[in-house]
């Protein structure tokens with residue numbers, strides 16, 4: 001699939017270096033926002049500056065720092081909110097217009113944009129990577145030279161090992177990788193670069209990976225602040 005006719009716009013918000021994305025169709029000037037958090041007005045202004053309308057909300061997972069402005073955005077736009085069923089069941093996340101998805105679901109926006117819901121558990125049970133043409137938006141599954149923590153409630157480092165392996169083995173090496181946080185030396189990478197540089201992709205065995213990922217961490221730790229879904 002070519003990326004002709006679509007766009008991915010990345011920007012950073014909040015105290016934890018979250019990346020927010022507008023992914024859209026150039027022909028119809030419509031887009032989805034991935035993980036609307038921290039500042040709904042800023043997100044709407046970014047869309048306005050690009051001359052595009054936000055028509056969908058995509059959630060990579062339910063953690064507070066990725067969903068904390070979903071409701072604020074819905075106050076301004078009556079649009080659907082998409083999340084995998086596994087994540088809804090795990091977290092109890094609720095919002096208006098919430099649409100439950102299965103792994104492999106496709107969402108079409110405008111003329112050219114097709115988005116695939118890839119189930120990539122490990123950080124949380126229903127973590128989702130969105131495949132968009134020649135790119136993936138990975139949330140807290142993969143970062144540039146990093147990966148999401150597996151010690152929070154619902155995290156599982158053994159599952160994460162399989163998820164990361166699956167991503168790099170199933171997708172073309174030149175796939176661009178857009179992470180959920182700005183934790184690396186650059187803001188976007190490719191799977192090829194991650195295979196070479198990401199320390200979490202260098203482990204031959206699941207035991208080695210688990211030891212690295214969980215080093216100094218206590219499994220089952222809660223995230224601050226605790227979510228309080230309406």
Ligand SMILES: [Zn+2]
Pocket residue numbers: 061063123140148
């Ligand atoms: Zn997270």
